[in-house]
Amino acid sequence: MAQTMIFVLAMLAIISMVEVFAAPSQDLSPVIPETHTHGDMEFKGTIHGVDFQANGTVESIYAQFTKQHPNVVASFNADHLPVGTGQSNGNNSALVARNKILPPNCAACGAWGWVAAETDTINDGVNYLIHHAGTCGVGPRSCVRISCSYSAAIYLCNDNYYGIAPSCVYLASYAKDLTNDCSFWDAGANWTCGQEFDTDAYNVIVHYDDHNC
């Protein structure tokens, strides 16, 4: 008994030493939306071929764009489904493989206590994103909501100590991976919850969010 105890203590000592030596010199703990959602996503690029810059979710940015360029949106709507409706059918295959860490982490939801979002609404968010041809910026060590409607949110979280601005269309492909791989059927609807990382120390998260959305 005493020997077992000593053995266990010795093992614990070794494990804690390993952890000390393995600890990174900088705090690289992941940022999570619940504590790190600061500021707005910063969009720079074009919508329907027109230069545009604005901050917020893609839904609010597109609403601002529509207000300023009603004719551009009307002529787009004349021969397309309105942006944000219907299935996202953007072909991102050229961008898909780049720096993704696959498969997505669906178990993150259980670990962080996240609640699932309705998949149809996330798909609408993906459809908004693929019409934002440009970059979706996020500040250092923070998360921004790049899309939110009807309590379904897509976040971009940046673990780096500097700001980054990935392509919005590329980020859409992450949300699409999540609806494909981290979805389930419950109470008559398809739901999605999960997180997918990029090797550049950022990640995309899909979960329920009823705050101003």
Ligand SMILES: *[C@@H]1O[C@H](CO)[C@@H](O)[C@H](O)[C@H]1NC(C)=O
């Ligand atoms: C967006 O936010 C950034 C950083 O806060 C600011 O510098 C920029 O002027 C804002 N852009 C617009 C179009 O409001």
Ligand SMILES: *[C@@H]1O[C@H](CO)[C@@H](O)[C@H](O)[C@H]1NC(C)=O
């Ligand atoms: C997407 O584009 C790639 C390369 O251009 C093509 O091979 C593929 O068939 C396209 N997929 C769809 C669904 O259109």
Ligand SMILES: *[C@@H]1O[C@H](CO)[C@@H](O)[C@H](O)[C@H]1NC(C)=O
């Ligand atoms: C949920 O919908 C997505 C399409 O957005 C589909 O890929 C996925 O298979 C569906 N999941 C379930 C469990 O039906």
